[in-house]
Amino acid sequence: MSLPLTSAELVGVDLVARDRDDATGQLIALLAAAGRVTDAEGFHADVRAREAQMATGMPGGVGLPHARSEHVAAPSLAVGKLQDPVDWGAPDGPARLVFLIAAPAGGDADHLQILAALARRLVHESFRQSLLDAPDAATVAEIVTREVVPS
Amino acid sequence: MKFVAVTSCPTGIAHTYMAAEALETTGRSGGHEVVVETQGAAGSTPLDPDVIAAADGVIFAADLEVQDRERFAGKPFVDVGVKKAVHDPTGVLAQAVEAVEAGAVAPASAAAPAAGPRPATKVDPNAGVGTRIRQWLMTGVSYMIPFVAAGGIMIALGFMVAQAAWGETGAVEVTQVPVQELISSFSIASGQDWAALLFQTGSAAFAFLVPVLSGFIAYGIADRPGLVPGFVGGSVSVLVGAGFLGGLVTGFVAGFLALWISRWRVPKGVRGVMPVVVTPLLSSLITGFLMFVLIGRPIANLMEGLTSWLNGLSGSNLVLMGALLGAMMGFDLGGPVNKVAYTFAVTGLATEGLATGAVQYQIMAAVMAAGMVAPLGMALATFIRKRVFTHAEQENGKAAVLLGLSFISEGAIPFAAADPWRVIVSSLVGSSVTGALTMAVGSDLRAPHGGVWVLPLISNPLGFLLAVAVGTAVTAALVVALKSMRPSPVVQAEQAADATAGARAGQPAVA
Numbered sequence: 001m002s003l004p005l006t007s008a009e010l011v012g013v014d015l016v017a018r019d020r021d022d023a024t025g026q027l028i029a030l031l032a033a034a035g036r037v038t039d040a041e042g043f044h045a046d047v048r049a050r051e052a053q054m055a056t057g058m059p060g061g062v063g064l065p066h067a068r069s070e071h072v073a074a075p076s077l078a079v080g081k082l083q084d085p086v087d088w089g090a091p092d093g094p095a096r097l098v099f100l101i102a103a104p105a106g107g108d109a110d111h112l113q114i115l116a117a118l119a120r121r122l123v124h125e126s127f128r129q130s131l132l133d134a135p136d137a138a139t140v141a142e143i144v145t146r147e148v149v150p151s
Numbered sequence: 152m153k154f155v156a157v158t159s160c161p162t163g164i165a166h167t168y169m170a171a172e173a174l175e176t177t178g179r180s181g182g183h184e185v186v187v188e189t190q191g192a193a194g195s196t197p198l199d200p201d202v203i204a205a206a207d208g209v210i211f212a213a214d215l216e217v218q219d220r221e222r223f224a225g226k227p228f229v230d231v232g233v234k235k236a237v238h239d240p241t242g243v244l245a246q247a248v249e250a251v252e253a254g255a256v257a258p259a260s261a262a263a264p265a266a267g268p269r270p271a272t273k274v275d276p277n278a279g280v281g282t283r284i285r286q287w288l289m290t291g292v293s294y295m296i297p298f299v300a301a302g303g304i305m306i307a308l309g310f311m312v313a314q315a316a317w318g319e320t321g322a323v324e325v326t327q328v329p330v331q332e333l334i335s336s337f338s339i340a341s342g343q344d345w346a347a348l349l350f351q352t353g354s355a356a357f358a359f360l361v362p363v364l365s366g367f368i369a370y371g372i373a374d375r376p377g378l379v380p381g382f383v384g385g386s387v388s389v390l391v392g393a394g395f396l397g398g399l400v401t402g403f404v405a406g407f408l409a410l411w412i413s414r415w416r417v418p419k420g421v422r423g424v425m426p427v428v429v430t431p432l433l434s435s436l437i438t439g440f441l442m443f444v445l446i447g448r449p450i451a452n453l454m455e456g457l458t459s460w461l462n463g464l465s466g467s468n469l470v471l472m473g474a475l476l477g478a479m480m481g482f483d484l485g486g487p488v489n490k491v492a493y494t495f496a497v498t499g500l501a502t503e504g505l506a507t508g509a510v511q512y513q514i515m516a517a518v519m520a521a522g523m524v525a526p527l528g529m530a531l532a533t534f535i536r537k538r539v540f541t542h543a544e545q546e547n548g549k550a551a552v553l554l555g556l557s558f559i560s561e562g563a564i565p566f567a568a569a570d571p572w573r574v575i576v577s578s579l580v581g582s583s584v585t586g587a588l589t590m591a592v593g594s595d596l597r598a599p600h601g602g603v604w605v606l607p608l609i610s611n612p613l614g615f616l617l618a619v620a621v622g623t624a625v626t627a628a629l630v631v632a633l634k635s636m637r638p639s640p641v642v643q644a645e646q647a648a649d650a651t652a653g654a655r656a657g658q659p660a661v662a
Contacts, residue, residue, distance in 0.1 A: 053161055054214075059173075059238050064165050068192070085315055091238055103192075112164060112193035119168035123176060 005114055006077040006144050009034050011137035015080045015098075021048070021086055024065050027078040027100040034077040037102055043071040055089025060128050064119070065089035066101035076102045077118065077142055081132065095138070097131060117148040153202050154178065154247055155226075156210035157217050158188045160233045163192030168235035177240035185210070185244075190218055198222070208251040210243060212236035213506035227251045230570035240498075283415050285490075290371035290403055291364045292494050296599055297498055298359050303597040305353030307608040310507065316342030321337065327351050351556055359417035360501040361385045361398035368402025376426060380405035380434035387439050391447035394454040395498040400446065401438055408434040461510040469590045476514065477521035477627045478587020479620070481578040483524055484560045484567055492518055497599045508610065512595035516609060519558050520594070520619050521586040523602055526555030526562030527619065527624025535627065539643050542594040544569065555623075569641075573633040581626025588618035 010030050017023035024047055032040040046069040050056070058066040063086075078100040085094035098121070101115055121127045127147060134140045156174050160165065160382035173188040186206070188198045190213065200222070209228035211217055212235065227250045229243065237242050256462045272573035313321030328347035337344050362385035369381025384401025412430045421429065441447075464472065496518040499511035504628035533540045533548030540548070547565045554562025567574040592614030598605045 052160060054166075054234060056165065058169060064169075066162060068162060068163050068164070101164060112191070114166040115164045115192045116189065116191060119165045120172035123169055123172040 003036075003074050003076075003120075004145055005075060006079060006141050007034075007147070008080045008136075008138040008141045010036075010076060011079040011140045012078070013134075013137055013140070015085055016084070017080075017082055019086050020051070020063065020065075023063070023080060023082060023086055023098050024048075024051075024100060027065075027080050027098060031076055031100070031102055033075075033091050037071055038073050043067065043069050043102065046151050047070065051089075055097055057088030057120060059090060059091025059092050060122075060125060061093060061096045062090075062122055062128065063083060063098040064101070064122065065093035065098070066103070066115075068103040068105055070105040072102045072104045075104060077110050077114070077115075077144065078102070079131070079144065081140070094108040097128060114148055118144070121147050152183050152207045152248060152251060154183060154185045154208050154210055154553075155198055155223070156185055156207040156236075156245075156368055157190060157213050157232055158236065159190040159213040159215040159217070160433070162216055163190075166233045166237055167191035168240040170233045170240075171238055173240040173621075174210065174243065176214065177244055180552070181241070181244055183244060183248075185404040190212075190412045208247050210236070210247050220398045227253070255493050263378040264555065268341060285578055286492070287368050287371040287403070287406065288399070289490060291366075291399075292490075292497065294367040295360055295364045295501075296497060298356050298363055299409045299497055299599040300601075302353045302356030302360070303355065303500060303599060304605065305349045306607075307353075307597040309349030309353060310622025311607070312349060313346035316346050321346065350489045357501070358389075361389050361395050364498070364501070365405065367401040369406035372403070372412065376409040376413040376430045376553035377406045378652055379431035380409050380438045383435040384438040384442060387442040388447070388450070389503070391442060391451055392454065392503075393442070393447050393450040394458075394503060396454045396457070397442065397447060397450040399498075399596060400450060401442060404441060405434060405438045408437055423577060455501075459480065461514075466509055469510070470587045472514070472582045473517040473521075473539060473590030474587035476518050477524075477589075478579050478583035480518055480521040480560065480586065481525050481580075481582025481626075482575065484563050484575075484578065488559060489522070493522070500597065500599060508595050512597055513593060515599065516594040516596035516615060517586045517589040519596060519600070519602070520589040520615055521559045521582040521622065523555050523558050523569075524582040525560050525574075527623040528555075528578060528581050528630065529563045529566045529574070530555060531623055532630045536631045536635070538646065539631060539638060539642060541569070541639070541645055556603045558600055559618065563647035570634070570639065572600055574576065577629035577633060581624075582631055583622075584625050585622025588621055589615060592618060594618070604620040611662070 012026060012030060015023060015026055018043070026045060028037060028040050028044050031037040031043075034099050037043045048064050048069040050067045056066065059087060076078055080098040080100070082096050082098065085096040087096035088098075101118075103112065103115065130143055131140055134143060141150070156171070156259065158167045158174070167189050168191060171189045172183045174187055186198060186202050189195055195218070197219070202358040203222055205424050206226060209223045209226045210229060210506070211230040212233045214233045229246045229250045231243050231246070231453030235552065255294065293511055309325055310321065313325035315321070317324045325346045327341075328349060333344065333347050333351060346545045362382045365385025366381035369377030369384070371377075381402055384405045385398045389403050393400075409430055412510070413425065415425075417425060476492045479488050482488045496515045499514055502511050505511055517525070530551040533545050536547055544566060553561040563574065563578060567578070592611055594609050594611045594615040596605070596609050598608055611614050
């Protein structure tokens with residue numbers, strides 16, 4: 001638990017993305033730049049495979065691409081706020097908030113607990129709204145870190 | 152109303168928990184109590200049985216097989232995908248309420264009315280494909296082993312008694328005593344009759360080997376519906392001469408057929424007779440057809456090939472095989488590699504019509520001898536060179552003697568866990584030496600287990616013991632040498648502490 005799950009450098013605000021894959025790619029670039037993903041292409045392929053299995057668009061305008069992958073160096077969360085929503089396969093409309101979860105293939109239980117807590121928080125409208133209202137990357141990272149403290 | 156729910160998804164890090172939260176939150180706002188068991192990657196905490204008992208209904212929002220589904224048997228339930236629970240928790244709850252009112256009952260109840268104790272399997276539904284195949288296989292093998300033990304020991308005893316009763320030709324004579332004679336005129340004082348009785352009873356037990364193997368592989372895969380087609384398939388496999396190879400195939404075929412058929416969505420009227428009539432009937436028929444008409448013959452040919460290949464092995468080839476199997480036995484001390492070698496040996500015992508001294512029996516002897524080496528070697532090492540072992544290991548050494556003598560390789564695990572590579576290298580080399588030597592001295596064994604306690608059943612017992620002793624010495628010498636090269640910090644710390652304590656008490660340190 002040396003490294004926090006997310007930080008300001010892993011948050012992209014006002015992203016402009018053509019589609020789901022483009023948005024995912026931009027977030028993966030953030031992870032790769034921070035050294036948390038060793039092989040951006042390889043990880044992207046793993047995420048695509050997961051996405052092909054079942055789209056991860058969630059209710060309330062959320063995209064939640066994720067994968068457990070051997071190309072992940074440290075369990076990480078990249079957050080993107082899109083200028084224009086893109087379709088993420090959710091029945092209730094396109095996604096404006098995108099959370100990219102990168103979990104190492106052999107992820108230990110502690111980190112998985114945190115990811116579980118994040119998934120649970122996402123269901124709540126108030127949590128999503130606070131992220132949409134956040135003015136900058138640092139605030140987003142701060143909210144996520146504060147809200148998903150494992151219980 | 153009170154509900155219990157199970158959520159799961161393929162990756163186990165997002166949907167599982169979102170669905171759980173959505174169901175709990177929506178339930179609360181609708182005045183229902185929902186308790187969720189998240190079967191995700193972060194591990195799952197099983198629901199309290201009291202909570203399940205108190206629940207009115209069950210919600211399965213699971214994309215994976217629900218673990219221990221039989222806990223919910225007899226409860227009204229809905230089965231929806233995890234995605235539906237995330238996107239439409241209100242709808243799912245409404246469906247669940249409806250199910251409770253209609254009294255739809257969880258399916259396991261049809262097959263297992265009381266959900267009482269059931270035969271255990273070694274299957275972990277979360278494991279990967281390779282692991283699960285191995286677990287299915289091991290479920291079958293673990294139920295087969297007692298049959299092999301009972302049958303094998305009786306047959307071996309039968310031969311021993313026969314040698315005494317008839318003399319040299321006893322092993323042949325005993326197989327030719329007609330069963331009718333045994334039934335009509337058994338004499339309690341006749342060694343020949345006892346020999347025949349032991350032999351026939353042992354043979355009867357052996358007749359179950361392939362069906363039990365096949366039946367419990369299918370059981371591992373499909374649960375109870377797998378048993379009938381699995382047993383029938385195994386029996387057909389014996390009929391067509393496909394032996395245990397065929398039994399392995401029928402186990403998997405029958406298991407997946409039964410699993411598939413038992414998941415058919417059928418009209419309510421038919422549902423009741425599915426588990427007792429339709430599933431066993433159809434799955435057995437299809438398995439039988441496949442074995443008799445399609446795949447039975449090629450497997451039988453393969454089986455003959457394997458048997459004649461083994462029988463054709465001699466001299467140095469056998470020794471090589473012994474060395475290889477021995478190395479496998481010593482490599483992971485009861486782990487998967489060890490189990491592959493052991494399964495190979497045990498299933499070999501199930502080959503039909505083997506003569507005394509057959510290669511299959513020699514393989515069993517070599518595998519057992521090799522499996523005894525690691526714990527015995529570690530024990531010997533702790534006796535001859537205490538100072539390279541921790542106090543706990545010295546204690547373990549004493550227990551390892553008995554475990555080793557009883558052919559329980561796992562006795563060496565405490566040593567391997569503390570210092571994996573030195574212990575495994577030593578165990579691997581020593582076990583391999585023993586495997587090769589056992590083949591060289593030509594010992595054979597019909598019992599699948601027992602260590603020195605089945606020594607009377609082993610041919611050339613002195614050679615067998617010698618092989619075990621040499622391997623044990625090799626392992627002990629190696630581990631002592633390897634450990635002396637770089638002493639463990641734990642051992643040094645303990646010795647320092649002992650020295651201080653000893654000096655304070657004015658007496659020599661006890662190592």
